Amino acid sequence: MPDRACTSCDSSPAKAVSATGLAVSGSVGRACGGREASAVARAGRLPLLRRLSQLAMLAGLGQWSFYGIFRCPFIVPYVSCQNCPVLTCHGRILSLFWGAWLLLPVSALLVGRAYCGWACPGGLVSQMLGKLAPVKARVRNAFTRIAPLGAYLALIGCLYVWFAMGQPRGNIPIRTGEFFGAVSLTFEHAGLLWLVRTGIVLTLVALGLGVANFWCRFACPTGGAFEIVKRFSLFKVYKTEACNGCDKCLKVCEMGTRPEETACTNCGDCLDSCPQGAIGFGRKPS
């Protein structure tokens, strides 16, 4: 935990106003008194809450998520569930899952990329792999500035496959069957396009073992779409003018970024990291 040397309550920088009850003051690094202690406690609970949220979403969306990568017959997964012959996939069973896509833009307008940090099962896997990665890439350099453009390229690729190629079906769907056996059969009989797509995705996810969160930061097309929308989001983790660029927030961020900047998922991990109290969550004070 950061140094908690008390200065003065009055000296606390502007605090974020919570819209959701989860917001905490960026001043907790120098907090004092009951209110600040409470904020510290809340901030300490936040990562735990986030992991619980991710696990809950893994239970709900996990099967759909992994079927999308390994068994979805379409080149762009998750978006053709209404036509999918894979009977055992949750995206096929419950139209609710397909409808979930309609909620994503709404969530992006409300809380930016929070879905990536709080809900996406793929994000959870990526973050767990990132724990093992020797390269965290929590620096600001040419690579970390340019590589996130990969997510936009992936998004363009998906849109091309969807609109220009008519979303072709790339494998022989295993309509039903136990997961691993069916995955094995899928790989055995899939078309080249599907194998290339799946190989690229798995390679990029596996790169997360070397560079933390490689997929989420530099390759995820959904993340790329969120990046475009998030600038209009109502609530966000933000930094105020009090920021002196010390980059302590960058050092704790799994995505190797700073509030409001590219790849910030509003996860909140940085909320108690700022010695200047320059980080908050909610509506950014104008």
Added chain:
Amino acid sequence: MDDAHHGHGRRHFLKKLAGTAAVTMAGGLATMTAHAQPGAFPGKLLQVWSCGGLAEAMNPANEIYEQRSGARVSYTGAFAAALGKSLLGGSTTEVFAGRVLDLARKLRHSGKMLYFKPLCFTSYVMVTPRGNPAKIASIEDMAKPGIKVVLAPEASPPGGAAALAVLKKAGIQDAVMKNCVTQGSCVQRTMDDIISGHGDVSIVELRVTRIPQFEGKMDVVEIPEALFPPPPLTFTIGVMKDAKDRALADDYVTFMTSPEAQALLEQRGFIPASSDKGRTLVEKLGVKDA
């Protein structure tokens, strides 16, 4: 002579009696097997592969069988040719219900399948949007100028190839292809085009119109049976040599050919092998174990 005559008569009587007893016992055993005692195979696991087209019918049938037998069915439904290729290679399963008679014969000749029985047959129909706005009444109507035809020639067989074979047999393939507004790679997307009115007509298996998400959402126009391409019509079910519990595998096959399971197949748009029509097709197409 008399003794001999009597002896012959006695032997004849005893043989007849023994034969009758054997037939009766076999019939009784078959009946007992067809209606397996509840929980006859508790805790046993049976691996079943089938053509994916059967999945909507086999899933509920499997549930009934599991409740009845106490066994668990590990079921995989996928493109039969792919599964067949795997089985002819190194993969194994205990029961296989495949499409195309030649596949079952290949598995039998390779020694990987112990026996097979006819299971059911498929048929092809034209589908139109509700109300049939283009007034499609016969296969020839698909060739009329201005008719918007939806096909999926790139769909995994028989989805695309069979429809083209029907048109070829009808002698209208070229004219119909000129009317094609969509040539997709997925039969299920074809159905969406018809339901939404994007197309006037398509050719699909009757079973596709019984898939819950499509059922009742389009009109169905029959196609003369003479135009059906024979190879994809036949589904068989057989026990594989890798069956760990032969009695369980036999019992499952007996159940799937029983009136109860055959009725489920009929509900899902298949012609049951045990029906009058099915028996005719068994003879016509020569669906006999070899």
